[in-house]
Structure formats: C-alpha cells, structure tokens
Amino acid sequence: GAGVSQTPSNKVTEKGKYVELRCDPISGHTALYWYRQSLGQGPEFLIYFQGTGAADDSGLPNDRFFAVRPEGSVSTLKIQRTERGDSAVYLCASSPGTGSGNTIYFGEGSWLTVV
C-alpha cells in the first residue's frame, strides 16, 4: 500500500497474555519507528530501527517489550505478560532515512486494550 500499515487495528487481551503488533512500512523506507500514545498524551518514542538493527531502544519501558525487524522491512512489536497500564495506541512510522529533509510517516496505530 501507499502508507504505513499496522495490524491489528484493535486488540483486546487479558492481563498476563502475550501480544504481537505488526507494522508494514512504506516500501523503500530504511528507518522504522515505534511510538506509544496513551490517552490524553502525545506519542512517546519507543524504538528506532535503521535497516534490520535496533539503533535506539531507549524508549522501551521494560524488558517485557521487544521489537524485531528481521528483513529490514516489516517489524513486530512484542509485549509479554501484558499489564493494564500497557493499554494505549501503538504507532508505527517510517522514513526514507533520518536526515533533516526526511519526513516521518505514521500509520493509523494499533489500539491495545488490556483487561
């Protein structure tokens, strides 16, 4: 597709369960980002990939969160032992690179609700 695609768009899970959120970036974009947006807040940075490697994962809140991008395209954000506080919109974004001229394109997000 033309934009960043995220699946599922909505996910309801029980506390303690494992969740995977998928992101399909714009074709050809080498940089991929995950952000989290809680209710009433702006998006918060989680992790940044350049190609297949996580160049900066300083925003991941704890070791229950992990993300991969094995072939440098699609990425999966994985959350183990989910907690109610993990409920948020998880936004994926991509860009051609990271220079000042690059624009970061966001997907519509995956709404995660932990009950």
Next chain:
Amino acid sequence: AQSVTQLGSHVSVSEGALVLLRCNYSSSVPPYLFWYVQYPNQGLQLLLKYTSAATLVKGINGFEAEFKKSETSFHLTKPSAHMSDAAEYFCAVSESGGSNYKLTFGKGTLLTVNP
C-alpha cells in the same frame, strides 16, 4: 533532554477566525521543530517543519509557524479557520544532531471549529 509544552488542551474558534495554537519547547541543542495533525481515526500527518532554514515556515492547508529562538516558541497559525481544520494538533521537537530521528511530542491541542 527535550520537552514540549502546548498551551491549551482545547481551542475553539469560529469558522473564518484566526487559528493560533501555542507551542513552547526546551532543548539543550539547536532543535528541529514539527507540527503534526491527527484527524479522527487517521494517523499523524506532518503539517510543517523547521530545520534551521527560514524561521517562518509554511505548511499544508494554509498553516504556518514561526520559530522564535528568544521565546523558545513555535506557534502554529492560520488566518482563517475552516470546518475541515477540526482535529488534534501536536507540536514535536527533535535534536538537530545525531538523534534527529527521535521526536518528543507535546500533549496535543484539540481544535474545534464552530460554524
């Protein structure tokens, strides 16, 4: 460390009136500054960005913003509001150096346009 403060979580204007959304930032290095818009059930869309060129930046849909270093501000304006401008607006900052990929967002301002 960087931060963004958006004054006013909700701004209401009449159609045809001036739109002014306020953003102040804090950054230890020269910043890059951005305004994003989020329409209902859509992803974040870049309105405009400042990357150390002209201080007055023009964006899409008639919006513009002026970088004022002395005031650490990057307020968003539009001379005449249209009903289609109703959305949530986010101001964001990134470093101009090696971490320019990492955006720090404000909490957002919801713009309502009254007929």
